Amino acid sequence: MIQNDLCIFFISAAAGLLGSVLGLGGAIIVTPALTLLFGIDIRYAIGASIVSVIATSSGAAVAYIRDGITNIRIGMFLEIATTAGAIAGAFLSGLIDAAYLYLIFGAILLYSAANMLRKVKTEFHCAAAHPAAAKLRLNGSYFDSTLGGRVDYNVAGVYEGFGIMCAAGVVSGLLGIGSGVFKVAAMDAVMKLPLKVSSATSNFMIGVTAAASAGIYFLRGDIDPSIAAPVALGVLAGAAAGTRIMRRLKSATIRLMFIPVLAYVSIQMILKGLKVI
Amino acid sequence: MTDGNNEKTAAGAETVISRVLQAGVFVSALIILIGLVMYLASGKSGYPGASFPSDPAAVIQGLFALKPYAVMLFGLFLLILTPVLRVGISIIIFIIEKDRLYTVITAIVFTILIISFLLGKAQ
Numbered sequence: 001m002i003q004n005d006l007c008i009f010f011i012s013a014a015a016g017l018l019g020s021v022l023g024l025g026g027a028i029i030v031t032p033a034l035t036l037l038f039g040i041d042i043r044y045a046i047g048a049s050i051v052s053v054i055a056t057s058s059g060a061a062v063a064y065i066r067d068g069i070t071n072i073r074i075g076m077f078l079e080i081a082t083t084a085g086a087i088a089g090a091f092l093s094g095l096i097d098a099a100y101l102y103l104i105f106g107a108i109l110l111y112s113a114a115n116m117l118r119k120v121k122t123e124f125h126c127a128a129a130h131p132a133a134a135k136l137r138l139n140g141s142y143f144d145s146t147l148g149g150r151v152d153y154n155v156a157g158v159y160e161g162f163g164i165m166c167a168a169g170v171v172s173g174l175l176g177i178g179s180g181v182f183k184v185a186a187m188d189a190v191m192k193l194p195l196k197v198s199s200a201t202s203n204f205m206i207g208v209t210a211a212a213s214a215g216i217y218f219l220r221g222d223i224d225p226s227i228a229a230p231v232a233l234g235v236l237a238g239a240a241a242g243t244r245i246m247r248r249l250k251s252a253t254i255r256l257m258f259i260p261v262l263a264y265v266s267i268q269m270i271l272k273g274l275k276v277i
Numbered sequence: 278m279t280d281g282n283n284e285k286t287a288a289g290a291e292t293v294i295s296r297v298l299q300a301g302v303f304v305s306a307l308i309i310l311i312g313l314v315m316y317l318a319s320g321k322s323g324y325p326g327a328s329f330p331s332d333p334a335a336v337i338q339g340l341f342a343l344k345p346y347a348v349m350l351f352g353l354f355l356l357i358l359t360p361v362l363r364v365g366i367s368i369i370i371f372i373i374e375k376d377r378l379y380t381v382i383t384a385i386v387f388t389i390l391i392i393s394f395l396l397g398k399a400q
């Protein structure tokens with residue numbers, strides 16, 4: 001029993017570490033690890049994954065907000081879109097065939113992976129601020145320790161970004177996917193934020209979206225304490241370590257790490273859409 | 278001029294939000310850890326077989342009876358509530374700082390969260 005819990009703890013720590021660096025919830029590691037390696041029922045694996053998303057988000061956000069990397073205004077503003085989208089997604093789940101959604105969003109993600117690959121060496125975007133960005137006071141700056149100075153950035157594509165976050169919320173409500181990858185990809189490609197800011201702000205947001213569904217999972221009895229407890233502790237430890245590592249990484253390095261994850265998720269979605277897996 | 282004000286406001290809000298998250302994460306992790314240690318040390322969950330409570334009232338009851346699963350679930354429950362608490366506290370911070378735009382934005386997010394909880398309960 002203890003050995004099993006320790007294994008779950010260390011795998012979750014790896015998920016928390018990767019998730020906190022890339023701005024994802026770590027569910028892409030936790031769910032398959034629990035079902036494939038430990039033979040845990042998918043229902044409890046998803047319940048534990050939701051807990052892992054919240055643990056990554058809150059655990060990492062403590063450090064990223066303190067360091068001023070997270071743009072809380074962008075986070076708060078976009079949370080309107082993700083939470084409203086998530087509710088819409090939960091309602092639509094009976095009406096829409098998920099296969100099409102998997103295909104469409106898989107294709108979009110694959111396209112953004114290819115796009116990222118083309119500008120893999122880019123450290124920063126240079127973007128003109130969207131007029132709404134000034135009104136909402138979204139433009140910001142952060143201290144980048146790898147560059148040893150403050151980085152000022154403008155926020156582009158505010159409306160487009162808001163729209164994509166809405167779609168990301170619908171997808172997470174419908175498909176039960178944390179949609180952290182969507183958030184990071186959209187903030188990078190459309191809103192032109194520095195990748196560290198995208199990752200930290202995505203981390204900040206995913207906890208809120210996940211909390212809404214986690215309450216439902218809890219009441220439904222899907223959160224098994226014997227699984228979710230070691231997952232939560234492992235993820236929190238991993239996220240604490242991850243925030244220390246992310247500070248020392250260049251945006252270009254994080255982008256390089258992000259591309260294979262993005263490609264993996266998109267291919268998985270396309271295969272699900274084609275009903276191969 | 279306004280730029281300087283904005284930065285001050287955001288920095289104040291950031292410190293408080295970061296502290297709230299830190300407190301939530303620390304307290305819930307500690308409670309989960311205590312429950313897990315109790316469970317591993319005694320080998321008993323406090324509940325028959327592999328069952329565990331899912332109703333908050335039953336979890337609280339089990340918590341006072343010091344049942345290991347109930348302690349772990351209470352910690353997990355606090356962890357789940359932490360982001361919700363973060364949004365709630367943010368509204369108060371933005372009100373105090375007289376940031377009307379972000380008070381409204383955060384209040385909308387909080388309302389949507391509460392609606393989703395209520396819808397989930399009704400399901």
